[in-house]
Amino acid sequence: MKILESYIRTVDSFNRRVGRFAMYLIFALMGVLLWSSVTKFAGSPALWTLELAQFIMVGYYLLGGGYSMQLGDHVRMDLIYGNWSPRRKAAVDAVTVLFLLFYLCVLLYGGISSTTYAIEWGERAHSVWRPYMWPVKLVATIGVFLMLLQALAEFFRDILFLRGVSVNHASEAGL
Numbered sequence: 001m002k003i004l005e006s007y008i009r010t011v012d013s014f015n016r017r018v019g020r021f022a023m024y025l026i027f028a029l030m031g032v033l034l035w036s037s038v039t040k041f042a043g044s045p046a047l048w049t050l051e052l053a054q055f056i057m058v059g060y061y062l063l064g065g066g067y068s069m070q071l072g073d074h075v076r077m078d079l080i081y082g083n084w085s086p087r088r089k090a091a092v093d094a095v096t097v098l099f100l101l102f103y104l105c106v107l108l109y110g111g112i113s114s115t116t117y118a119i120e121w122g123e124r125a126h127s128v129w130r131p132y133m134w135p136v137k138l139v140a141t142i143g144v145f146l147m148l149l150q151a152l153a154e155f156f157r158d159i160l161f162l163r164g165v166s167v168n169h170a171s172e173a174g175l
Contacts, residue, residue: 004160007152008157011150058136069147087161117135
């Protein structure tokens with residue numbers, strides 16, 4: 001039990017830090033888009049801004065995924081779920097998270113495969129800018145991995161809750 005609690009706290013704390021960092025990527029995205037607007041207005045549009053904005057958005061979205069999961073901010077159908085007791089919610093979540101874990105494992109396998117290919121073959125985007133693809137694929141793969149770790153933490157949290165042990169999220173514990 002202590003090992004599971006330690007795992008949950010470690011993953012929560014790490015994903016909280018990564019998620020808080022990822023939140024600030026929105027400012028980098030704003031800077032790139034502002035530069036894009038300025039250069040277009042000046043009559044000499046920068047060719048790299050759209051792709052870089054997309055790459056930053058990948059980091060923003062996927063690196064923040066585990067933190068979002070931790071906060072319970074992912075989409076959920078509360079029409080029925082919202083009326084359930086905490087114990088019933090934990091039981092249903094412990095079962096449904098298994099589907100998420102399967103999906104994330106498949107996604108992680110594909111991400112690792114795609115990142116490895118991009119590194120080995122020096123894959124580049126098919127655009128005028130032609131940036132290397134491995135950095136964005138690596139960030140996406142890390143984001144999926146962190147979401148997988150957080151999904152496992154949520155599964156363990158639900159199991160412990162059903163056994164009578166409550167483990168707070170890192171944000172609730174002030175970590």
